[in-house]
Amino acid sequence: MDFGFTEEQELLRQSVREFCEAEISQEKVREWEETLDFMPQDLWDKMASLGFFSMSVPPEYGGEGGDMVTAMIGLEEISKASTAVALGVGATIGFGARPLVVLGTEEQKQEYLHRIARGELKFSLALTEPAGGTDILGAISTYADLDGEDYVINGQKIYITGAHVADYLTTVAITDRENPKRARALSIFMVKADTPGIEIRLIPKVSTHSCGSCEVFYSDVRVPAANLLGTLNNGWYDLLTTLNPERIGVAMMSVGVAEAVFDACLAYSREREAFGKPIGQFMVIQHYLADIAVGIENARNLVYKCAWLQDAGKPYHVEATMAGLYASKMALDAATVGMEIFGGYGVTMEADIQRYWRDSQQMVFSPISNEMSKNFIAQCYGLPRSY
Ligand SMILES: Cc1cc2nc3c(=O)[nH]c(=O)nc-3n(C[C@H](O)[C@H](O)[C@H](O)COP(=O)(O)OP(=O)(O)OC[C@H]3O[C@@H](n4cnc5c(N)ncnc54)[C@H](O)[C@@H]3O)c2cc1C
Known part of the structure; x- marks a missing residue:
């Protein structure tokens, strides 16, 4: 068993992280959240030229092809910087590139995939x-x-x-x-x-x-x-073939937002003082942070395991549902505790923690609600449908 990433993957993570620091800084994200209803087109273009879209397109259609683990590394870094950017880019990969690769005719692949790889189309x-x-x-x-x-x-x-x-x-x-x-x-x-x-x-x-x-x-x-x-x-069954990768992707978006929560809370607990000491010295704050860290570790491992299963050609539909369920709940819980750590500052629109908290709300029911995920998981263990 090997939990390590390859040297190439570590390099990719580093370069995506640097890209995010420069192009998806928290200052920029704050401004976009107030003024835009979609990520800036020039950011989209830069991401396209760096190969974000071509990773999901096979080489014979103008892409670079790429495995799911590597794609998740990029998505983890982007999601940590901005859920909105991750969703914006993810929609075209998940609902354009992927269904076309799996379901498209040769003509459709030739017509659309090259353009998706170049970042010319949004889906x-x-x-x-x-x-x-x-x-x-x-x-x-x-x-x-x-x-x-x-x-x-x-x-x-x-x-x-x-x-x-x-x-x-x-x-x-x-x-x-x-x-x-x-x-x-x-x-x-x-x-x-x-x-x-x-x-x-x-x-x-x-x-x-x-x-x-x-x-x-x-x-x-x-x-x-x-x-x-x-x-x-056969659209329902055709669609299902593309939903598992989407579940892994949305689970990784939850991991990313939880990581942003953790970093923000760790920094704040070091700098904010009460009773003459940093609040990070109080045991309850330390336990909050420890719980968030454990949740991230668990969710992250599960998401990467799903990606690994996909790359290995093994079934992973139950694990993908578990990953979405666990990661989305974990992120929402982390952000809710984060709001407490930030006290009054947390509810102001000046603190990023409120954005993480707001963004983590939608993952618990989209693309599939956590209640329905639990129904599905139980059914996979042979229990009858409850609805
Ligand atoms: C921000 C956002 C982005 C989205 N993006 C897209 C998109 O790009 N494309 C798209 O097609 N859709 C999109 N969706 C839709 C999303 O997939 C649905 O919101 C989701 O499937 C839940 O459906 P619903 O909101 O109608 O809730 P409902 O189906 O009305 O469910 C309401 C509640 O009842 C519960 N419930 C229902 N049935 C059961 C049951 N059998 N057992 C237990 N509990 C049950 C649910 O879990 C939920 O808690 C998006 C939604 C949001 C809010």
Whole structure:
């Protein structure tokens, strides 16, 4: 058993860390969170030229290819600097590059992957609907009906991250109206976001201000049949093939934000004084920090183990769900304790800890709620569905 990273991976971590210190400093992140609804385009371009997107694209389509462990090293550093930037970049990798690599036809791969690798395209996943995200199969009522060479999409999506800046919305819709089994009636389409009939509205939210989430309205939106991704009516199962890597990625975002919490709390507990001594000298503060450190260590190990399992071609769906569940709860708990360590300063908008606390709220239910994760894990041990 080897828990070490290769020399190359350590070098990559160092260079991403230096990049983040220079380009995603906390001063910049504070300003973006107040003024932007998506990361700056020049930051996106710099990340593209450094190969952040090409890592997820195979060499034959203009990328560098790369293993999941290495991708997670980059994501860990970026998430520590900014959850919003990690989400912004992650959406295109997770909902553009990855589904295209797994599900795309040769023509689609040639058409899109080179551009994704160069950072020329942004993607969002449009799955969740207003009637519910957890029971999406019961809630979905967006239809795509074949009309000549096109599908015509009508419906509504909600909370779609990055839709307002996306070039393509990876949209899930019902294509078989007759089939009562929704899991056998869905398909995935790459929908150009500027197609007539699409309206997008940003939803103000508590977390990740500089990575906006949106309502998306589809009204007679015509999509060429060639933009079907994967197999007709098999969209649910096709989508599932790309969800496990997403779970690992979101778990790593939780680890990153918890690491930012730990660093901020450690520094504050050294500098803030009460009763003539640094608060870090009080046992309760030390225990808070020790608990956060243990949580990070556990979550980080689990996430890297999932990445290793993926690279080794072994199954990891249970572990990926565990990683998302554990890491998101750990990060939220760490940030909540962090707010206590910061006392009154914590609730001011001048302290970064409130941002970590706000950002860590969304990972406990997105992409899948922790309650549903527990249901799934229990079912994997043979227990019956509780719902
Ligand atoms: C900031 C943000 C970004 C997002 N980005 C995207 C995106 O890019 N693309 C996209 O498609 N979606 C996105 N989502 C949607 C996200 O995946 C859903 O919010 C999530 O799946 C939960 O669905 P819901 O919010 O409708 O909650 P609901 O389904 O209404 O659930 C409400 C509560 O009921 C609980 N619950 C429901 N059923 C059960 C059950 N059987 N057992 C136990 N508890 C249960 C849930 O756990 C939860 O606590 C995003 C959401 C947010 C808030």
